[in-house]
Amino acid sequence: xxxxxxxxxxxxxxxxxxxxxxxxxxxxxxxxxxxxxxxxxxxxxxxxxxxxxxxxxxxxxxxxxxxxxxxxxxxxxxxxxxxxxxxxxxxxxxxxxxxxxxxxxxxxxxxxxxxxxxxxxxxxxxxxxxxxxxxxxxxxxxxxxxxxxxxxxxxxxxxxxxxxxxxxxxxxxxxxxxxxxxxxxxxxxxxxxxxxxxxxxxxxxxxxxxxxxxxxxxxxxxxxxxxxxxxxxxxxxxxxxxxxxxxxxxxxxxxxxxxxxxxxxxxxxxxxxxxxxxxxxxxxxxxxxxxxxxxxxxxxxxxxxxxxxxxxxxxxxxxxxxxxxx
Ligand SMILES: *Cc1c(COP(=O)(O)O)cnc(C)c1O
Numbered sequence: 001x002x003x004x005x006x007x008x009x010x011x012x013x014x015x016x017x018x019x020x021x022x023x024x025x026x027x028x029x030x031x032x033x034x035x036x037x038x039x040x041x042x043x044x045x046x047x048x049x050x051x052x053x054x055x056x057x058x059x060x061x062x063x064x065x066x067x068x069x070x071x072x073x074x075x076x077x078x079x080x081x082x083x084x085x086x087x088x089x090x091x092x093x094x095x096x097x098x099x100x101x102x103x104x105x106x107x108x109x110x111x112x113x114x115x116x117x118x119x120x121x122x123x124x125x126x127x128x129x130x131x132x133x134x135x136x137x138x139x140x141x142x143x144x145x146x147x148x149x150x151x152x153x154x155x156x157x158x159x160x161x162x163x164x165x166x167x168x169x170x171x172x173x174x175x176x177x178x179x180x181x182x183x184x185x186x187x188x189x190x191x192x193x194x195x196x197x198x199x200x201x202x203x204x205x206x207x208x209x210x211x212x213x214x215x216x217x218x219x220x221x222x223x224x225x226x227x228x229x230x231x232x233x234x235x236x237x238x239x240x241x242x243x244x245x246x247x248x249x250x251x252x253x254x255x256x257x258x259x260x261x262x263x264x265x266x267x268x269x270x271x272x273x274x275x276x277x278x279x280x281x282x283x284x285x286x287x288x289x290x291x292x293x294x295x296x297x298x299x300x301x302x303x304x305x306x307x308x309x310x311x312x313x314x315x316x317x318x319x320x321x322x323x324x325x326x
Contacts, residue, residue, distance in 0.1 A: 004043060004161075007026060008029050010024050023303050023304065023306070024308050027308055027309060028310040028312065034074055036310020036311060037177075038066060038070030039154075042146065054080065054140040056140070057083065058085065059142040059143070060122060061144055062086070062253075063087065063098050063317065064317035065098075068105065072103075073100065081106065082106065083105065085108050086098070091320070097317065108125065110125075146183065148220075153187075155191055156194065159188055171198075172200070177204065178278040178279055184309060185203030189201040201242070202241075202242050202243075206277070207252045244285060289304045
């Protein structure tokens with residue numbers, strides 16, 4: 001139902017290593033708000049909600065959450081009401097993803113102490129919304145980041161789509177994905193495993209340690225096996241998926257000195273728009289791998305790719321936090 005258009009694929013030369021190149025899978029260009037991995041994650045989720053008669057969706061996120069904005073936009077397009085629980089207080093000037101969330105959805109600000117108990121918060125607000133809604137309403141809760149087996153289906157469809165586009169060549173692909181909950185990287189790796197593709201997915205860990213991501217991988221793989229493919233358990237036991245740190249690790253959401261300038265430099269010299277919290281992390285790993293590959297002289301045998309998951313509206317929120325860096 002959200003049938004995504006074809007991904008635009010562009011190749012970028014690495015500025016300081018002329019023979020190295022990075023292939024960018026431009027999912028960020030698919031939609032102005034849903035663009036990036038959110039559209040992929042909602043590809044099967046929204047039709048499933050519609051199919052089960054849901055009228056109202058409750059989800060949550062931080063102030064500049066791309067997830068809440070995307071869910072609200074997708075719900076609005078399909079005639080569903082989106083109720084967004086946003087951590088913290090209303091800012092003086094809403095911008096970026098928060099502004100978009102306010103345009104497409106119904107926002108409730110939740111104090112940090114209450115937000116810390118996420119499950120309880122979601123259930124309590126869902127009960128309140130159900131009580132206030134018309135009698136024929138059906139309320140459904142969506143986890144933060146939409147980390148669910150249904151979300152993986154959209155990523156598996158992306159894998160099939162890429163496989164079709166690359167059908168005539170059997171070059172190995174290494175696809176680098178900046179990861180929050182890890183759902184995007186895991187879904188893509190599930191697709192590669194199920195379709196038997198010669199790919200490796202590299203998830204850049206941004207929101208937790210390796211244990212968190214291996215736990216997410218196990219939970220999502222098990223849930224997908226149970227829900228969709230009992231007989232494929234063996235095939236997906238070993239995913240072609242590697243978890244790596246970003247080049248300069250830090251706690252999630254932090255921006256280190258010089259990173260906004262790095263994004264600006266990449267934008268000006270290549271035309272590629274990155275943000276320092278998410279996509280810069282994938283770009284840096286991709287550049288490092290492309291340089292290493294070109295140094296071995298084997299660059300024709302593998303394709304270094306970056307899945308551009310979007311995130312550019314986050315720049316507006318960062319400009320409010322760090323005005324003098326822009
Ligand atoms: C939401 C988002 C992510 C995180 O995706 P996960 O599936 O939770 O790993 C990564 N990058 C960008 C730009 C995003 O908007």
